[in-house]
Amino acid sequence: MGRQLAGALGVELAGVLVGQGVAGLAPEAWAYGADKVYLVEDPVLGPYRTAPYARALVQLVKEYKPEVLLMGATSLGRDLAGAVATSLGTGLTADCTSLTIDPETRLLEQTRPAFGGNVMATILCHRHRPQMATVRPRVMPMPSRQEGRRGELVRVDMAFNEAEVRAEVIEVIEEKNKAVYLDRAEIIVAGGRGVGSKENFRLLDELAGVLGGTLGASRAAVEAGWLPPEYQVGQTGTTVRPKVYFAIGISGAVQHLVGMQTSDVIVAINNDSQAPIFKVATYGIVGDFREVVPALTAEFRRQLVPGPG
Ligand SMILES: Cc1cc2nc3c(=O)[nH]c(=O)nc-3n(C[C@H](O)[C@H](O)[C@H](O)COP(=O)(O)OP(=O)(O)OC[C@H]3O[C@@H](n4cnc5c(N)ncnc54)[C@H](O)[C@@H]3O)c2cc1C
Incomplete structure:
Protein backbone atom coordinates (compact mmCIF):
# COMPACT_ATOMS: atom_id res chain seq x y z
CA MET A 1 0.00 0.00 0.00
CA VAL A 165 12.29 7.68 30.71
CA ARG A 166 9.63 7.35 33.38
CA ALA A 167 8.45 3.83 32.52
CA GLU A 168 10.51 0.76 33.30
CA VAL A 169 9.93 -2.67 31.76
CA ILE A 170 10.48 -5.18 34.55
CA GLU A 171 9.56 -8.38 32.74
CA VAL A 172 8.17 -9.42 29.36
CA ILE A 173 5.82 -12.38 29.60
CA GLU A 174 5.17 -14.16 26.31
CA GLU A 175 1.60 -15.30 25.76
CA LYS A 176 2.62 -18.91 25.14
CA ASN A 177 -0.79 -20.50 25.25
CA LYS A 178 -2.60 -18.13 22.95
CA ALA A 179 -4.36 -20.82 20.96
CA VAL A 180 -5.95 -18.67 18.31
CA TYR A 181 -4.04 -16.76 15.66
CA LEU A 182 -7.02 -15.91 13.50
CA ASP A 183 -5.18 -13.18 11.63
CA ARG A 184 -2.65 -15.72 10.35
CA ALA A 185 -5.05 -18.60 9.66
CA GLU A 186 -5.27 -19.82 6.06
CA ILE A 187 -8.62 -21.57 6.55
CA ILE A 188 -11.32 -20.31 8.93
CA VAL A 189 -14.59 -22.07 9.66
CA ALA A 190 -16.75 -19.40 11.28
CA GLY A 191 -20.16 -19.82 12.82
CA GLY A 192 -22.87 -17.36 13.81
CA ARG A 193 -26.14 -17.23 15.68
CA GLY A 194 -27.61 -19.65 13.13
CA VAL A 195 -25.41 -22.43 14.54
CA GLY A 196 -27.80 -22.41 17.49
CA SER A 197 -25.70 -23.81 20.33
CA LYS A 198 -22.23 -24.51 21.65
CA GLU A 199 -22.74 -28.23 20.99
CA ASN A 200 -23.51 -27.57 17.32
CA PHE A 201 -20.09 -25.91 16.93
CA ARG A 202 -18.74 -29.48 17.10
CA LEU A 203 -19.86 -29.91 13.47
CA LEU A 204 -17.84 -26.82 12.49
CA ASP A 205 -14.87 -28.03 14.53
CA GLU A 206 -14.89 -31.33 12.61
CA LEU A 207 -14.86 -29.50 9.27
CA ALA A 208 -12.01 -27.26 10.50
CA GLY A 209 -10.13 -30.35 11.70
CA VAL A 210 -10.31 -32.09 8.30
CA LEU A 211 -9.16 -28.94 6.50
CA GLY A 212 -6.45 -27.99 9.02
CA GLY A 213 -8.31 -24.75 9.72
CA THR A 214 -9.33 -22.85 12.81
CA LEU A 215 -12.74 -21.89 14.16
CA GLY A 216 -14.07 -18.33 14.04
CA ALA A 217 -17.29 -16.67 15.18
CA SER A 218 -19.61 -13.73 14.69
CA ARG A 219 -20.18 -11.43 17.61
CA ALA A 220 -23.62 -12.97 18.13
CA ALA A 221 -22.03 -16.40 18.63
CA VAL A 222 -19.43 -14.95 21.02
CA GLU A 223 -22.08 -13.07 23.01
CA ALA A 224 -24.06 -16.30 23.30
CA GLY A 225 -20.97 -17.81 24.96
CA TRP A 226 -20.44 -20.47 22.30
CA LEU A 227 -16.83 -19.42 21.60
CA PRO A 228 -14.45 -17.13 23.55
CA PRO A 229 -13.99 -13.49 22.39
CA GLU A 230 -10.60 -14.14 20.74
CA TYR A 231 -12.49 -16.05 18.02
CA GLN A 232 -14.58 -13.05 17.00
CA VAL A 233 -14.17 -11.81 13.44
CA GLY A 234 -15.19 -8.29 12.49
CA GLN A 235 -15.01 -4.65 13.33
CA THR A 236 -14.66 -5.20 17.06
CA GLY A 237 -12.90 -8.54 16.63
CA THR A 238 -10.03 -9.66 14.42
CA THR A 239 -9.63 -8.73 10.75
CA VAL A 240 -8.83 -11.85 8.78
CA ARG A 241 -7.67 -12.60 5.27
CA PRO A 242 -7.53 -16.38 4.90
CA LYS A 243 -7.40 -18.36 1.68
CA VAL A 244 -10.81 -19.82 2.51
CA TYR A 245 -13.46 -18.43 4.90
CA PHE A 246 -16.56 -20.47 5.69
CA ALA A 247 -19.42 -18.28 7.00
CA ILE A 248 -21.94 -20.66 8.53
CA GLY A 249 -25.22 -19.38 9.96
CA ILE A 250 -23.86 -15.83 9.69
CA SER A 251 -26.18 -13.23 8.14
CA GLY A 252 -23.46 -10.88 6.86
CA ALA A 253 -23.91 -7.73 8.95
CA VAL A 254 -21.59 -4.95 7.80
CA GLN A 255 -19.62 -5.11 11.07
CA HIS A 256 -18.84 -8.76 10.33
CA LEU A 257 -18.11 -8.16 6.64
CA VAL A 258 -15.43 -5.51 7.27
CA GLY A 259 -13.42 -8.15 9.10
CA MET A 260 -13.51 -10.90 6.46
CA GLN A 261 -14.64 -9.70 3.04
CA THR A 262 -11.12 -9.60 1.59
CA SER A 263 -10.68 -13.35 2.15
CA ASP A 264 -9.57 -15.08 -1.09
CA VAL A 265 -12.55 -17.46 -1.20
CA ILE A 266 -15.73 -17.11 0.86
CA VAL A 267 -18.11 -20.06 1.25
CA ALA A 268 -21.44 -19.04 2.78
CA ILE A 269 -23.87 -21.58 4.19
CA ASN A 270 -27.24 -20.14 5.21
CA ASN A 271 -30.83 -21.32 5.08
CA ASP A 272 -32.04 -17.87 4.00
CA SER A 273 -31.29 -17.32 0.31
CA GLN A 274 -31.68 -13.55 0.84
CA ALA A 275 -29.00 -13.32 3.57
CA PRO A 276 -26.57 -10.44 2.78
CA ILE A 277 -23.58 -12.77 3.23
CA PHE A 278 -24.34 -14.22 -0.22
CA LYS A 279 -23.47 -10.83 -1.78
CA VAL A 280 -19.79 -11.26 -0.81
CA ALA A 281 -19.66 -15.07 -1.12
CA THR A 282 -17.61 -16.80 -3.81
CA TYR A 283 -19.72 -19.93 -3.30
CA GLY A 284 -23.14 -19.88 -1.65
CA ILE A 285 -24.94 -22.92 -0.32
CA VAL A 286 -28.59 -22.38 0.68
CA GLY A 287 -29.52 -24.98 3.24
CA ASP A 288 -29.50 -26.08 6.85
CA PHE A 289 -25.91 -26.18 8.07
CA ARG A 290 -26.71 -29.35 10.06
CA GLU A 291 -27.03 -31.18 6.74
CA VAL A 292 -24.53 -29.21 4.64
CA VAL A 293 -21.56 -29.13 7.03
CA PRO A 294 -21.37 -32.90 7.78
CA ALA A 295 -21.71 -33.60 4.02
CA LEU A 296 -18.80 -31.22 3.27
CA THR A 297 -16.71 -32.73 6.07
CA ALA A 298 -17.29 -36.25 4.75
CA GLU A 299 -16.41 -35.25 1.19
CA PHE A 300 -13.28 -33.32 2.18
CA ARG A 301 -12.24 -36.26 4.35
CA ARG A 302 -12.67 -38.61 1.39
CA GLN A 303 -10.64 -36.30 -0.87
CA LEU A 304 -7.94 -35.18 1.56
CA VAL A 305 -7.39 -37.92 4.11
CA PRO A 306 -5.87 -41.08 2.64
CA GLY A 307 -7.97 -44.14 3.49
CA PRO A 308 -6.59 -47.44 4.80
CA GLY A 309 -4.50 -49.28 2.20
C1 LIG B 1 -20.49 -1.22 17.04
C2 LIG B 1 -20.77 -2.63 16.61
C3 LIG B 1 -19.72 -3.48 16.41
C4 LIG B 1 -19.93 -4.80 15.99
N1 LIG B 1 -18.86 -5.62 15.78
C5 LIG B 1 -19.08 -6.86 15.29
C6 LIG B 1 -17.99 -7.74 14.99
O1 LIG B 1 -16.82 -7.42 15.18
N2 LIG B 1 -18.29 -8.96 14.48
C7 LIG B 1 -19.57 -9.39 14.24
O2 LIG B 1 -19.75 -10.52 13.76
N3 LIG B 1 -20.61 -8.60 14.54
C8 LIG B 1 -20.41 -7.37 15.08
N4 LIG B 1 -21.48 -6.59 15.40
C9 LIG B 1 -22.82 -7.20 15.39
C10 LIG B 1 -23.46 -7.25 14.02
O3 LIG B 1 -24.15 -6.06 13.76
C11 LIG B 1 -24.49 -8.42 13.94
O4 LIG B 1 -25.44 -8.27 14.98
C12 LIG B 1 -23.83 -9.80 14.07
O5 LIG B 1 -22.74 -9.92 13.19
C13 LIG B 1 -24.86 -10.86 13.74
O6 LIG B 1 -24.30 -12.12 13.92
P1 LIG B 1 -24.84 -13.37 13.10
O7 LIG B 1 -24.71 -13.12 11.64
O8 LIG B 1 -24.18 -14.56 13.68
O9 LIG B 1 -26.37 -13.44 13.57
P2 LIG B 1 -27.71 -13.15 12.77
O10 LIG B 1 -27.66 -11.81 12.11
O11 LIG B 1 -28.81 -13.42 13.69
O12 LIG B 1 -27.70 -14.22 11.59
C14 LIG B 1 -27.89 -15.59 11.78
C15 LIG B 1 -28.00 -16.24 10.40
O13 LIG B 1 -28.06 -17.64 10.54
C16 LIG B 1 -28.95 -18.14 9.55
N5 LIG B 1 -29.42 -19.45 10.04
C17 LIG B 1 -30.29 -19.73 11.05
N6 LIG B 1 -30.45 -21.05 11.21
C18 LIG B 1 -29.67 -21.64 10.27
C19 LIG B 1 -29.42 -23.01 9.92
N7 LIG B 1 -29.99 -24.02 10.60
N8 LIG B 1 -28.56 -23.24 8.88
C20 LIG B 1 -27.98 -22.24 8.19
N9 LIG B 1 -28.19 -20.92 8.49
C21 LIG B 1 -29.03 -20.63 9.52
C22 LIG B 1 -30.04 -17.09 9.46
O14 LIG B 1 -30.70 -17.16 8.21
C23 LIG B 1 -29.21 -15.80 9.61
O15 LIG B 1 -28.83 -15.29 8.35
C24 LIG B 1 -21.26 -5.27 15.81
C25 LIG B 1 -22.34 -4.39 16.03
C26 LIG B 1 -22.10 -3.10 16.41
C27 LIG B 1 -23.28 -2.17 16.61
Missing part, protein backbone atom coordinates in the same frame (compact mmCIF):
# COMPACT_ATOMS: atom_id res chain seq x y z
CA GLY A 2 2.81 2.40 0.95
CA ARG A 3 4.47 1.65 -2.40
CA GLN A 4 1.26 2.50 -4.30
CA LEU A 5 0.76 5.75 -2.39
CA ALA A 6 4.38 6.80 -2.91
CA GLY A 7 3.99 5.96 -6.62
CA ALA A 8 0.81 8.07 -6.87
CA LEU A 9 2.59 11.00 -5.20
CA GLY A 10 5.83 10.51 -7.14
CA VAL A 11 7.88 10.37 -3.94
CA GLU A 12 10.13 7.87 -2.20
CA LEU A 13 8.79 5.21 0.16
CA ALA A 14 10.75 5.10 3.41
CA GLY A 15 10.61 2.62 6.27
CA VAL A 16 11.50 3.41 9.87
CA LEU A 17 13.34 1.05 12.21
CA VAL A 18 13.46 2.04 15.86
CA GLY A 19 14.90 -0.22 18.55
CA GLN A 20 18.11 -1.89 19.58
CA GLY A 21 19.84 -4.38 17.28
CA VAL A 22 17.24 -3.93 14.55
CA ALA A 23 19.48 -2.90 11.63
CA GLY A 24 19.28 -6.46 10.27
CA LEU A 25 15.62 -5.88 9.43
CA ALA A 26 16.36 -3.20 6.81
CA PRO A 27 16.64 -5.72 3.92
CA GLU A 28 13.10 -6.87 4.79
CA ALA A 29 11.80 -3.33 4.27
CA TRP A 30 13.69 -3.01 0.97
CA ALA A 31 12.42 -6.40 -0.23
CA TYR A 32 8.86 -5.22 0.35
CA GLY A 33 9.27 -1.95 -1.52
CA ALA A 34 10.99 0.67 0.69
CA ASP A 35 13.53 2.88 -1.12
CA LYS A 36 15.09 4.07 2.13
CA VAL A 37 15.16 2.96 5.74
CA TYR A 38 15.70 5.41 8.59
CA LEU A 39 17.37 3.61 11.47
CA VAL A 40 17.40 4.81 15.08
CA GLU A 41 19.20 2.45 17.48
CA ASP A 42 19.90 2.93 21.16
CA PRO A 43 19.97 0.67 24.24
CA VAL A 44 17.16 2.79 25.74
CA LEU A 45 14.99 1.68 22.78
CA GLY A 46 15.48 -2.03 23.61
CA PRO A 47 12.13 -2.71 25.27
CA TYR A 48 9.18 -0.82 23.75
CA ARG A 49 8.14 2.24 25.74
CA THR A 50 5.89 4.95 24.37
CA ALA A 51 7.88 8.07 25.26
CA PRO A 52 11.32 7.32 23.72
CA TYR A 53 9.81 5.64 20.64
CA ALA A 54 7.47 8.61 20.12
CA ARG A 55 10.41 10.99 20.52
CA ALA A 56 12.37 9.09 17.84
CA LEU A 57 9.46 9.23 15.40
CA VAL A 58 8.68 12.89 16.10
CA GLN A 59 12.31 13.88 15.58
CA LEU A 60 12.46 11.93 12.29
CA VAL A 61 9.26 13.58 11.05
CA LYS A 62 10.54 17.05 11.93
CA GLU A 63 13.81 16.42 10.14
CA TYR A 64 12.64 14.58 7.01
CA LYS A 65 9.08 15.95 6.69
CA PRO A 66 7.09 13.06 5.16
CA GLU A 67 3.71 13.91 3.60
CA VAL A 68 2.22 10.67 4.92
CA LEU A 69 3.08 8.52 7.95
CA LEU A 70 1.54 5.04 8.19
CA MET A 71 1.65 2.56 11.05
CA GLY A 72 0.18 -0.88 11.70
CA ALA A 73 -2.88 -0.89 13.95
CA THR A 74 -1.24 -3.44 16.26
CA SER A 75 -1.21 -2.89 20.04
CA LEU A 76 2.17 -1.16 19.72
CA GLY A 77 1.19 0.82 16.61
CA ARG A 78 -2.04 2.09 18.15
CA ASP A 79 -0.17 3.27 21.22
CA LEU A 80 2.65 4.92 19.31
CA ALA A 81 0.61 6.54 16.52
CA GLY A 82 -1.58 8.43 18.98
CA ALA A 83 1.41 9.73 20.93
CA VAL A 84 3.24 10.82 17.75
CA ALA A 85 0.17 12.55 16.26
CA THR A 86 -0.47 14.41 19.51
CA SER A 87 3.13 15.62 19.77
CA LEU A 88 3.11 16.77 16.15
CA GLY A 89 -0.33 18.39 16.45
CA THR A 90 -1.64 16.53 13.39
CA GLY A 91 -4.63 14.28 12.71
CA LEU A 92 -4.72 10.49 12.83
CA THR A 93 -7.23 8.14 11.20
CA ALA A 94 -7.16 4.78 12.96
CA ASP A 95 -8.06 1.38 11.46
CA CYS A 96 -8.31 2.45 7.81
CA THR A 97 -9.62 -0.12 5.34
CA SER A 98 -8.55 1.75 2.21
CA LEU A 99 -6.01 4.48 1.43
CA THR A 100 -5.78 6.36 -1.87
CA ILE A 101 -4.33 9.64 -3.16
CA ASP A 102 -6.50 12.31 -4.79
CA PRO A 103 -4.39 13.14 -7.86
CA GLU A 104 -5.58 16.78 -7.94
CA THR A 105 -5.11 17.79 -4.32
CA ARG A 106 -2.44 15.15 -3.45
CA LEU A 107 -4.42 14.56 -0.25
CA LEU A 108 -4.49 11.13 1.37
CA GLU A 109 -8.04 9.74 1.27
CA GLN A 110 -8.37 7.69 4.45
CA THR A 111 -11.41 5.41 4.46
CA ARG A 112 -12.69 3.56 7.51
CA PRO A 113 -15.98 2.32 8.97
CA ALA A 114 -17.88 4.92 11.00
CA PHE A 115 -21.10 5.10 13.01
CA GLY A 116 -20.87 1.50 14.21
CA GLY A 117 -19.77 0.31 10.76
CA ASN A 118 -22.96 1.45 9.03
CA VAL A 119 -21.18 3.91 6.75
CA MET A 120 -17.70 4.09 5.27
CA ALA A 121 -16.24 7.54 5.92
CA THR A 122 -13.39 9.05 3.88
CA ILE A 123 -11.35 11.38 6.05
CA LEU A 124 -9.01 14.11 4.79
CA CYS A 125 -6.35 15.98 6.70
CA HIS A 126 -6.17 19.33 4.91
CA ARG A 127 -3.96 21.55 6.98
CA HIS A 128 -1.60 19.53 9.12
CA ARG A 129 1.32 17.30 8.20
CA PRO A 130 2.09 14.49 8.10
CA GLN A 131 -1.23 12.86 7.22
CA MET A 132 -1.29 9.93 9.63
CA ALA A 133 -3.20 6.66 9.39
CA THR A 134 -3.09 3.19 10.91
CA VAL A 135 -4.15 0.01 9.13
CA ARG A 136 -4.95 -3.28 10.83
CA PRO A 137 -2.79 -6.28 9.91
CA ARG A 138 -4.24 -8.30 7.00
CA VAL A 139 -6.61 -5.59 5.83
CA MET A 140 -4.44 -4.98 2.78
CA PRO A 141 -2.65 -7.58 0.67
CA MET A 142 1.08 -8.12 1.19
CA PRO A 143 3.11 -7.10 -1.86
CA SER A 144 5.26 -9.87 -3.29
CA ARG A 145 8.73 -10.02 -1.84
CA GLN A 146 11.52 -8.91 -4.18
CA GLU A 147 14.50 -10.94 -3.08
CA GLY A 148 17.77 -9.01 -3.10
CA ARG A 149 16.15 -5.60 -3.74
CA ARG A 150 18.39 -3.03 -2.07
CA GLY A 151 17.74 0.47 -0.79
CA GLU A 152 19.47 3.20 1.19
CA LEU A 153 20.10 2.96 4.94
CA VAL A 154 20.05 6.29 6.78
CA ARG A 155 21.38 5.93 10.31
CA VAL A 156 20.09 8.76 12.51
CA ASP A 157 21.86 9.41 15.80
CA MET A 158 19.78 10.64 18.71
CA ALA A 159 20.86 10.87 22.31
CA PHE A 160 18.60 8.99 24.71
CA ASN A 161 18.96 9.01 28.46
CA GLU A 162 17.49 6.17 30.51
CA ALA A 163 17.06 8.49 33.49
CA GLU A 164 14.62 10.61 31.46
